Amino acid sequence: xxxxxxxxxxxxxxxxxxxxxxxxxxxxxxxxxxxxxxxxxxxxxxxxxxxxxxxxxxxxxxxxxxxxxxxxxxxxxxxxxxxxxxxxxxxxxxxxxxxxx
Amino acid sequence: xxxxxxxxxxxxxxxxxxxxxxxxxxxxxxxxxxxxxxxxxxxxxxxxxxxxxxxxxxxxxxxxxxxxxxxxxxxxxxxxxxxxxxxxxxxxxxxxxxxxxxxxxxxxxxxxxxxxxxxxxxxxxxxxxxxxxxxxxxxxxxxxxxxxxxxxxxxxxxxxxxxxxxxxxxxxxxxxxxxxxxxxxxxxxxxxxxxxxxxxxxxxxxxxxxxxxxxxxxxxxxxxxxxxxxxxxxxxxxxxxxxxxxxxxxxxxxxxxxxxxxxxxxxxxxxxxxxxxxxxxxxxxxxxxxxxxxxxxxxxxxxxxxxxxxxxxxxxxxxxxxxxxxxxxxxxxxxxxxxxxxxxxxxxxxxxxxxxxxxxxxxxxxxxxxxxxxxxxxxxxxxxxxxxxxxxxxxxxxxxxxxxxxxxxxxxxxxxxxxxxxxxxxxxxxxxxxxxxxxxxxxxxxxxxxxxxxxxxxxxxxxxxxxxxxxxx
Numbered sequence: 001x002x003x004x005x006x007x008x009x010x011x012x013x014x015x016x017x018x019x020x021x022x023x024x025x026x027x028x029x030x031x032x033x034x035x036x037x038x039x040x041x042x043x044x045x046x047x048x049x050x051x052x053x054x055x056x057x058x059x060x061x062x063x064x065x066x067x068x069x070x071x072x073x074x075x076x077x078x079x080x081x082x083x084x085x086x087x088x089x090x091x092x093x094x095x096x097x098x099x100x101x
Numbered sequence: 102x103x104x105x106x107x108x109x110x111x112x113x114x115x116x117x118x119x120x121x122x123x124x125x126x127x128x129x130x131x132x133x134x135x136x137x138x139x140x141x142x143x144x145x146x147x148x149x150x151x152x153x154x155x156x157x158x159x160x161x162x163x164x165x166x167x168x169x170x171x172x173x174x175x176x177x178x179x180x181x182x183x184x185x186x187x188x189x190x191x192x193x194x195x196x197x198x199x200x201x202x203x204x205x206x207x208x209x210x211x212x213x214x215x216x217x218x219x220x221x222x223x224x225x226x227x228x229x230x231x232x233x234x235x236x237x238x239x240x241x242x243x244x245x246x247x248x249x250x251x252x253x254x255x256x257x258x259x260x261x262x263x264x265x266x267x268x269x270x271x272x273x274x275x276x277x278x279x280x281x282x283x284x285x286x287x288x289x290x291x292x293x294x295x296x297x298x299x300x301x302x303x304x305x306x307x308x309x310x311x312x313x314x315x316x317x318x319x320x321x322x323x324x325x326x327x328x329x330x331x332x333x334x335x336x337x338x339x340x341x342x343x344x345x346x347x348x349x350x351x352x353x354x355x356x357x358x359x360x361x362x363x364x365x366x367x368x369x370x371x372x373x374x375x376x377x378x379x380x381x382x383x384x385x386x387x388x389x390x391x392x393x394x395x396x397x398x399x400x401x402x403x404x405x406x407x408x409x410x411x412x413x414x415x416x417x418x419x420x421x422x423x424x425x426x427x428x429x430x431x432x433x434x435x436x437x438x439x440x441x442x443x444x445x446x447x448x449x450x451x452x453x454x455x456x457x458x459x460x461x462x463x464x465x466x467x468x469x470x471x472x473x474x475x476x477x478x479x480x481x482x483x484x485x486x487x488x489x490x491x492x493x494x495x496x497x498x499x500x501x502x503x504x505x506x507x508x509x510x511x512x513x514x515x516x517x518x519x520x521x522x523x524x525x526x527x528x529x530x531x532x533x534x535x536x537x538x539x540x541x542x543x544x545x546x547x548x549x550x551x552x553x554x555x556x557x558x559x560x561x562x563x564x565x566x567x568x569x570x571x572x573x574x
Contacts, residue, residue: 005226009354013342016355019118020362027125029456029481032367032463035124036334037186038134039363042117043337045141045356046197049344051148052223053203054155054162062206063155067162069199074166075173076193081138082174083185088131090179090470 034087041080047073103225109147110352116140117356121363127476144352151223179471180428183461184258187251187330190337194247197340198310201240204347205303208233209295224349231291234299236346238287238306244340245310246317251333253318258326258460267319273384276316283309317383323425324502326460328371328382335364367462374456376518404555406567409531413568416493418449420485422522423465424458426499426535430561436498437472439565442572448493452478453485453522455503486523495527497548498561499534507547515544530554533561 027035050073053066117140123133149159170189177185208216213230221227256262286306293299321329338360345353372379413419421440427433440450452474458465466479489495497504504524507514524530525548532549536558548554557564 002227006228006232006349009226009346009349009351012351013346013354013358016342016358017362020121020359021366023118023122023359024125024363024366028127029370029454029463030466030476030479031125031127031130032370032456033182033186033461033467034130034134034463035121035363036331036367036462037182037189038124038137039121039360040186040190040193040334040337041134042121042137042141042356043190043193043334043341043360044196045117045144045353046193046200046341046344047141048144048148048350048353049200049341049348050162050196050203051145051154051159052151052348052350053200053207054158055151056153056155058203058207059210062203062210063158065199065203065206067158069196069203070159070162071166071169072192072199073196074163075170076189076196077141077170078167079170079174079185079189079192081134081141082171083177083182083189084134085131086174087179087182087467087470088134090467090473091127091130091476 030091034084034091037080037087038084041077041084044073044077044080047077103223106147106150107351109143109150110350113140113144113147114352114355116143117359121359144356179467180431181259182467183326183330183459183464184255186461187255187258187333190330190333191248191251191255193337194244194251194333194340196244197337197344198241198244198248198307200344201237201244201347202307204233205237205241208237209300212295220349226349228349230294233347234291235287236343238290238303240340240343240347241303241306242283242287242310242313243336243343245307246314247333247336247340249311249314250318250329250336251314253315254326254329254333257318257321257323266322272316272320276313279309279313279316283313320384321382323460324457325375325382327457327462327464328368328375328379330461331364331367331371332379333364335361335368338362338364371457371462374520375516376520399550399552401549401556402554404531404557406557406564406571408555409557410568410571412529412531413443413448413494414446414572416443416448418488418492418494419443419451420489420492420495420524420527421450421452422495422497422500422504422524423452423454423469424498424500424503425460425464426501426533426561428459428464428468428499430499432498432562432565433468433472433474435562435565435569437469437474438569439572440474440478442569446572450478451480451485453482453495453524454479455482455500455522458500458503482520482522486526489523489526492527493529495524495530497524497530497532498565501546502544504548505544505546506551507544511547524548525551525553528553531557533557533559533564535560 050069120137123129286302289302342357
């Protein structure tokens with residue numbers, strides 16, 4: 001058994017953890033909700049796995065389970081991105097309001 | 102073909118990384134979210150380049166999911182945002198569980214050798230059988246916990262389930278046993294290969310993962326929800342990353358990991374804001390520990406909106422301190438109107454936001470942004486505390502623990518040590534509250550009994566609207 005490709009995957013896994021910590025270590029609290037729902041949308045990446053379960057030659061049960069997974073992951077992806085965009089749309093700087101004391 | 106697909110996966114990973122990075126700053130956040138959506142689209146398109154997909158299922162599934170997701174996301178009111186995010190998160194977890202399940206079905210149907218060969222043909226990576234099994238088992242476990250945990254959180258946030266912590270004797274023992282049996286099932290899944298023992302172990306594992314998710318979330322009360330929501334968010338990423346280890350897919354591993362790490366960071370920030378450890382939040386059963394402390398002297402002094410109006414009219418600086426009560430009363434628009442009127446009267450207006458105010462991280466910021474409050478006025482706890490002694494009026498709207506001075510000076514108080522907004526240092530404090538009696542956590546709030554505090558009882562939205570009317574007359 002050649003473990004090298006597998007170790008490469010573990011390597012990517014480890015680096016991604018550190019990258020994640022570095023990327024998000026200082027986010028203003030105002031952005032906590034969009035960050036959460038935006039990253040929640042990214043976790044819908046599992047759609048890739050769901051799609052790959054839908055190969056023609058796979059057993060019907062696997063395809064059925066995969067199909068449900070595709071629907072759910074897609075809800076997660078589309079819903080997550082749209083909700084985040086809606087929220088961030090409200091965070092625009094506003095010029096109105098009374099004179100600043 | 103596989104090389105091209107993987108190249109696209111790398112590009113999509115880069116887009117995710119830039120997207121998350123840009124989400125960290127107000128100026129670039131929207132573009133960041135769009136970038137990450139492009140990355141997702143690319144990853145999906147790349148996956149569709151694999152030959153032999155069942156096209157009608159692919160198209161139908163994606164169309165159905167997109168339609169439901171889009172409809173839900175555009176229709177939800179901003180006040181319903183916490184439960185919506187929880188629900189989406191749960192769907193992501195269940196999707197990962199099902200990905201694990203589908204792979205498991207393939208493995209059982211065609212046998213080991215055939216399955217591993219197929220995997221190698223698809224990904225170019227050869228793995229030992231035990232590795233695939235461990236990955237499938239862990240994906241099912243974490244995906245299931247994410248799913249039911251998020252569902253319970255959804256129930257609590259939307260008010261369909263009671264917000265109170267559910268505790269019973271021996272809870273820890275039950276949890277420990279469930280986890281131990283789950284681990285044994287994982288062992289059975291690996292050792293049993295594609296035989297009947299593995300089938301039983303796998304099915305029990307699915308059931309247990311769903312059960313653990315429920316058990317993990319029911320003992321957690323409403324005030325601790327921001328911690329749990331962040332943690333579940335992290336777990337959904339971990340589940341995706343684990344699914345990536347089953348099908349040996351880089352983009353799943355990288356993207357899932359990024360989400361997992363960001364969720365953990367948020368979780369830690371939330372815990373710090375409450376001066377508690379994660380273990381304490383998950384297993385502490387906050388509501389159960391409220392005996393002791395809370396010896397409060399003095400009495401609560403009610404006031405009318407007329408009194409408040411005269412004080413506010415003369416005020417030079419006003420700080421609003423919103424909490425979950427503002428979300429419940431949907432008072433954010435009225436609050437914004439009052440803030441604008443106060444500014445017209447020459448007062449300096451600030452909003453002091455506690456990191457754990459509300460039911461999810463940043464909850465108050467979203468609500469106030471919806472009401473068009475300029476985000477420059479929203480200030481973090483430390484910034485406001487520094488100027489609090491110079492503030493004329495602090496208006497506490499449905500916030501409780503986050504302004505309880507007992508956290509500063511009463512070691513017997515269950516929330517002692519939690520950083521709070523120093524509302525009590527303002528010259529006058531008005532607390533908007535639905536009625537007398539201890540708040541959600543069951544804890545008396547020492548602030549309500551202070552010499553300089555006045556209570557405005559009633560619905561927060563109504564109270565604020567009354568004040569607005571008086572300013573206009």
